[in-house]
Amino acid sequence: MTLFLAGLLLFQVQHQHHPPRDAAEYARVLEDPSRDAWQKPHEVVMALALKPTESVADIGAGTGYFARRFARHAGTVFAVDISAKLLEQAAKDAPPNLKTVLAAPDDPKLAPASVDTVFFCNVLHHIEGRPAYYRKLATALKPGGRIVMVDFHKRPLPVGPPPAMKLTDDEVIAELKAAGFELKRRHEMLPHQYFLEFGR
Template identity: 70%
Template sequence: MPTRSRSLLRLAAAVSLLPVAGLNAQVQHQHHPPQSSGEYAKVLEDPTRDAWQKPHEVVMALELKASDTVADIGAGTGYFSRRFANHAGKVYAVDIDRDLLALAAKGAPANMSTILAQPDDPKLPAAGIDTIFLCDVLHHISDRPAYYGKLRGALKPGGRIVIVDFYKKELPVGPPPAMKLSDDEVKKEFAAAGFRLVKSHDFLPHQYFLVFQAR
């Protein structure tokens, strides 16, 4: 993948995760992105993220089974992937950044492996995934209708896609509203792609939490 494309996606995700003090701080951060995967990893693994991301509560809400296969799209350093591996049978940490995946793989549980994806293709095995999870990632994907088709092809019968992303409003964390997708937009896009909303959760302070299955 071109270095510029990788850098832009890394920058977008970094903007999503760092707390900011108004638009000026967001713009300043956009002009000064993390200079290395190691620096970006510190953003992803910042302990203060746990307070609003509530990773344990998110994992528990998914009610994973020991036989499940989970794909964490945009996994980065494996912030969620490592947690999924404690509850699922197999976990794929999927990202477009080779260096971040190398960090995710260090000390990873035996049931967790990495997939180097492309921006337009998650490279998942066909009909092999029970739960596809995207956290703070969906609003960075360009051709989402085509991408949804590829995700659908990777789901086992009865499988689900889980979307966690920022509400489209001013928040103390995340990108500016113009970069975000509202929960209504996401619901409409998935409906158009042949999915139905089967569950939602509202315990996250800054993000919606939606679960879809193919119709």
């Protein structure tokens, strides 16, 4: 039960329309060391094979759980979130190549052709009007850029929200195909989540 509640809080913290009411509590959940066992952040970062010249946008970055790790390998990392309080946490002791971006619920606030990789983890299903959001991401991507989606499988799991709140991998693939992106690679190392890379 504790793991389930922690997983549900994790989703609530990264909600794209309602900033967390208690950022400190959500920050503790996001940074809980037990998350590493199933989120496998090191394996995820290594699978992306980021380059020192590459720029990454972490959408729904929260406290910077992934953004900090990306910053060790990429050139510039944009931690994008709608919660100023969580971004304050992300900026604490952050390396100089990690930049915070206070976004709007319907706009990531990224400059045109500014990023090579757009990364989502556990936030996609909270974004309403996703087709329009994808169009903004397409503008923000550099030529040859990619979108990476990590999200929970739509079935009962020991972490994460109820299945009704989730999107299946097939739904994500179909939405991005409609937006002009195709599935390029599927990673299988995560026990509870799909991990998909898309390009144009």
